[in-house]
Amino acid sequence: MDVSYTDESGLYELVDAAQDRLLDLEITQDKLVIRRFMEELVSDKGLAAYGEKEVRHNLELGSVDTILLSENLRNTRAKITCSNRSCDFSENKTLVPNAPPQGNCLKCGSPLQVADEIDLVSDLSKLADESGATVKIISSEFEEGAQLYQAFGGIAAILRYKTSHL
Ligand SMILES: [Zn+2]
Incomplete structure (x- = not known):
């Protein structure tokens, strides 16, 4: 990358480039956490939950390690x-x-x-915070993020331990 520091437009270029890289980094992290969820979903350890009902149930039990929430969610509680x-x-x-x-x-x-x-996102995030779970708000601007919304209702969780289904 060749950036001129001598004038203001050079500075803007620098900031733009940094923001692009930050965005790439965020999407990479989003992809990694979705991959972790998918791996748990196909394994037989029972550490994946999805859909509002199942995930809320696990939040109430305190068994959620990481909750994945699509930024597309618009429902309210x-x-x-x-x-x-x-x-x-x-x-x-x-x-x-x-x-x-x-x-x-x-x-x-x-x-x-x-x-x-x-907001449902705020409601579930609050429940997650109360039980020490990590909250990931997932962008839909990449394929796996869009799948989280379409295939799993935008709500998924990786669990600390296996729980019984509702
Ligand atoms: Zn009444």
């Missing part, structure tokens, strides 16, 4: 409550973007409402 103020019904649910909760309260039949809502 919501606390759903009853619109009837004298009713104490509440549940946590994953929602697709811009979709109100379906159905009525199981206790009193009143319409349901969203009381609190955060």
Whole structure:
């Protein structure tokens, strides 16, 4: 690489080149962690989990070593409550973007409402942090990253030890 340091455009070139290399490095690390997951998936050690339900179950058990989350995930995790103020019904649910909760309260039949809502990625990252798991947000701008989203729902985990399936 030939970079001129004598003027500002040379400096920009230098910064651009450094950013390109950082991006390459990130993608390489993403690829390596996906490869680790794939290796666990095909081995018989039972150290791979995927899909929100299985991965959340393992996060709650504290058995996740590394969680892989696609940056394409747009779902939210919501606390759903009853619109009837004298009713104490509440549940946590994953929602697709811009979709109100379906159905009525199981206790009193009143319409349901969203009381609190955060990104699914933030919700799962928080659970992962609490159990000391490593969080990897995976770009979809390369083939394996796109596969993580399409084939595994954008949520996968490498486990510390084998757990029973849900
Ligand atoms: Zn209710």
